[in-house]
Amino acid sequence: MADKSSLFSSLGKDIPASIVVALVALPLCLGIALASGAPLFSGLIAGIVGGIVVGVLSKSQLSVSGPAAGLTVIVLDALAVLPTWEIFLLAVLLSGLLQVGLYFTRSGTLSEFVPSSVITGMLAAIGLILILKQIPYAMGYDGDFEGSLSFLQPDGLNTISALFYSVWDFFLLGPIIIAVVSLIFLFWWDANRPKDGLLKLLPGPLVVVLFGVLANEAFKLFAPGLVIDPSQLVQVPVSESLGEFVGQFRTPDFSAITMPDVWIVAVTLAIVASLESLLCVKAVDEIDPRRRTTDKNHELLAQGGGNFVSGLIGGLPLTSVIVRSSANVAAGGETKTSAILHGFWLLLSVLLIPVVLNLIPLAALAAILIQVGYKLNTPELYKRRWAQGWHQFVPFMATIAAILFTDLLRGIIIGLVIGFVFVVARNFRTAVSVANDGDFWMVRARRNLYFIHKYELQNSLNKVPEGASVVIDLERAEFVDPDNIDIINSFARNAKFRDVSVTIRGDVDHLEDTPLEAPAKKVAYT
Template identity: 85%
Template sequence: MARHALKYSNACKGIDVIEKTTFLSSLGKDIPASIVVALVALPLCLGIALASGAPLFSGLIAGIVGGIVVGTLSKSQLSVSGPAAGLTVIVLDALEVLPSWEVFLLAVALSGLIQVALFFTRSGTLSEFVPSSVITGMLAAIGLILILKQIPHALGYDGDFQGSLSFLQPDGLNTLSALFYAARDFFLPGPMLIALISLCFLFWWDAKKPKDGPLRLLPGPLVVVIFGVLANEAFRLFAPALAIEPSHLVQVPMAGSLGEFVGQFRTPDFSAIGMADVWIVALTLAIVASLESLLCVKAVDELDPRRRTTDKNHELLAQGGGNFLSGLIGGLPLTSVIVRSSANVAAGAETKSSAILHGFWLLLSVLLVPALLNLIPLAALAAILVQVGYKLNTPELYLRRWQQGWHQFVPFIATISAILFTDLLRGIIIGLSIGFVFVVARNFRTAVSVANDDAFWLVSARRNLYFIHKYELQKSLGKVPDGASVVIDLERAEFVDPDNVDIINSFARNAKFRDITLSIRGDIDHLDAVRLDAPRKKVAYA
């Protein structure tokens, strides 16, 4: 666990200084935040396990391991790991292919080892090439999905599992049609009252929360959960028609004894290690889980008020260690999860102590007070997630991207739309494809300039020349007439792609047949043309 964190504070005269915050001083915010995250994570772990066709307890195991193990190993201060909705389809399909749950656990453990192997190949650095417009689009899409997905739960309809991010639902509806269906046929006043009052309180508490005194540490979501439990119990006593049914409450598996609790843990069937299907599932889980984790961690870095940067490659080691242990003791595969991480940031966490502690709270709660947890209405948790969704999806975010221009706004909106109408993984891939098109187009423009003054020509590289600049370089050199004196200025280019080097070399070899005098500025390897300190004279651009 980190011994200290860097804390930014405003000094006099508006100068930002960095001061050290001890581990103990950060607990004042990390402990309340960890409780909020645990309350949010609990139904998500159960819902994802149910949607995956796995034992419910396996989702809790993954949540506990994601908090304690991954939280300890990770260098991310704010991301929270656990079972992810993006893996439900893979898990569901794998359980149909593999002969038993224990064989699937072997695949989960092996996927963790594969992620550790990816750490040694430094594959995590690839995430740094994701455009920021796609990352912010992903965050906004998650916020929008949280709002749309939680409204039916707030109205008393739970046809879609908690934590789902897919547009199409298991009940045949989709994210948008479920809203009309819930409002028309499942408009239950009990859940709606709890959700509405809870949501109003959360926004009021954010605006009016005391800045000093002990109340400053009181998490609004915890108040909402307590209110939801007490309100539903009051409904049972005084207004039975408003009471919320058990299907709309948290449903934690209850063990009758410590031995029964321990008996819910399972171990892999190592005798199946030679099965080809086991390795196929393991590789699929490793690739998808790594992609989701890296993008989530990068997104959480964007949310971090201190803008700390996480070592993405090291995150593969942390996730791999978590998946290996989760598979060994009977848990689902896990990733860094944006919903829980966003709730962690929104709750005011400062260090990774919050993520680690949330794992301990999950373990203690399912071990000691499962009956109490089963009194929590999903409507209260829906209000918490709706507020988190709004914080990820503020109008200011759209305005800022619009002001940055089309090359930022279009990939941003495309990513939001793709994630909303497909799922997280497919949406990110679509957003990345569109984002990279704009990146290429932006970098393709005016990389090479041409200027001339009578018989003197200057062809300049304004920045590094990559493969995409081949056509522009060829076109620029093609303007040089026979008998001219030419300078190719590469001083502003630290890198020239080998294909562009070949173009320059071909031009140099052809120059002597065209009576062209050629010189080059800049230290670029593998150029055959003679380098001279060519005269610097002002010329008019062609």
Template identity: 50%
Template structure:
């Protein structure tokens, strides 16, 4: 593995191709999420604006070396509900700006520390689930069935189907042209993964995804001459808004309605967006750092500030809310990105393409892009990941599997919440078992039992210590040793004090303590 050079532009050969791949992936995702979020074709460009701002603005301010930001499928339901409650897109944009301000404040209040409390088993489960979701969700697009929007990650879809019924209908109503392009694209991408291809200088700089897109366009142009019904049109292609002149292009941008400051619903929407977008971002930061081959750590408070600035800018010019997105981030990593320059490049490439070559971008078949995401999905959910998690034991494997299943059957945030509950159960169970060292010795005068408390004894250990004390044999001696403890929670000290003063004398148990301070036990009456 080559090193990351400290000079930002020294990694240009890696970051520019990665940025190009991410921009190709991001384009249909931005459009699909915009359509699903607003339900209005005239607001498609709001997703592109969010993608450009997420790349250039957030990429520049963020401390994440590989994270890529943009509009997220996880916010679709919130945006739809907000548009209905606020009554206008302009009022919603004001809520996006305010959400950004809240995120900036949260960053200064060090709220990013929340990101460090997601268990590793849950984060790895999230990555595996996103990989499986990508595969399942892109199969219909690879078959030419494009009824659901590109980038949907929820089990229940807006077209009335779910993840599995969509696959059934995609097979039933498949498109031959799309299948041919998908298979050829997958074959080409797999070829580019072979070691000998990476030794060729040209292919080290130009990514396989670029050749896949060009080949998809060429094949689709040849289909009318070979077999007209194979040709892909309309919803099977990228559908980027095309402006006929500069004035029409500027009309794609929208200003917020500042008079909506007096509407209390705007603040409700702003807080909801800020909380959900921040949680998704912190989850993605943890996941991206785990995927980073150089194992760098993203400063989470700085990331919240960067996301906040991005949302302020996006809202001011007519864009959707922004979060860091794992699909784009993982595409960046798998394409060889090394620094945040690849993220900035992806934003710049999006900007250049929508201004100068939107007509040509609309020739790209969704089947080609689906093939790229299928490979990304496979890399996120390799068999080796499951094997390694299983080797770590049930305490890691069960939360990992539960997280995967929960995300697949619901959506990202609900699935993470369910996975967290299971992971926390195992953490509490472990704390219950390992709060002290128990040693029992036989003496003529009776049993002598030593309880050596651990370094940190918190209220989480209260149950196990109380259970042990209540089950000590009559007529014994117990030594409770806190000499190795740095901190003992008041709840635990209170249990020891109660036992020493009340329970132990009634059972003829002698209690000796070392480095256990006495506390004043207060009653509830």
């Protein structure tokens, strides 16, 4: 549970940030539900639960959870296999319990082995996709659903072709005016925000949303040709009464718990949602101005609790989501209070003012997301990775390209494969040095010896001639892989048949499973 003092320590920054995140999350929740073939309200439920439940349980200060674009295909396929929506909700609930099980096995620690080049590549790719995906909305075209990160779109276009289509064939002046003015204001506000007084708490995105609503209403009165089409406005389901609102919540059908398909969907959701959440939380730690580190294993417990509750009351599966989390960081959020409050704002707004929400132009929200995308994709990021060398820059760029031209999950997997190839190659550089002065030879481990160093170690020892004296120096190695210990043991056993004197230096007592046959500390085989 959260420390109350920390929850309320930065309200001046967390409240404005939570409003921004709620405004960004609203159309994303609806768009992802639509793309998943699920009831629109289920996306809002997942957003509310992701804010309140996961926000309370999580130890991440800036991550924001909700329905994720990366799960849309899984949900769509699951709804085609499972007979009813209520049975699918059971699968969501069970996926949450499985994630809690992963917490107890400490599976979350695996995310710590993801190369930083892949994480920063993911962030840059998300920023680039946000810009490319939101420009069509700024132009008045919406062939893709809000929140999509996939290269291929439902209308047959892709991210690049949709961009050109929106610019050349779908040029609508009303949305463009709102988006351009909004963008200019957002960048100006960031540079000129008052440092004192109440205005310093005013979130620029809120001003943009209000401007978008008022501008469209003004178009209706004075310039009907510029009026934004209803399909380009937020579309929250409107309930006529409290009973109708409550009636949109659903409960799982527990009678289907023995269905194999339910468990297949649950396991799939648990694995994919856990992977996305862990990578997102790790990425958010990278852009946290205070560089706080989240307990990744505990995050599985928080996400599992969120999916359990979401499935229990009729919501989509959820994950930690990089778009909302990035918006939270960009808006100045400092603690998890921002994520929790954004869930409350979503709940109150869809309950009390859905008609007002439906006046918000998507072009205004597009401007907000384009600015977030730029902050994730600054030229300085590319310069910094370039300066770090090819072993960082190539996986970084490969991850960006893979995510941009596939989707988030496939792109991350491709980036991980390439990143690990470079990690292995980097660690495969010379780890063993060989020197000799006449019949005296020195074979020295320059650092830890892993499995990949077996050939190098064996080749180095093979250079020692008959009748020589050799020192095998392991003092710089804190870890020696058991396979390498076996190689040293074999060399030492064979040495007496070759009239070779062997001295082994270094403390390797920690390798008790496969200890050196010679005593471990500064020992001579003679």
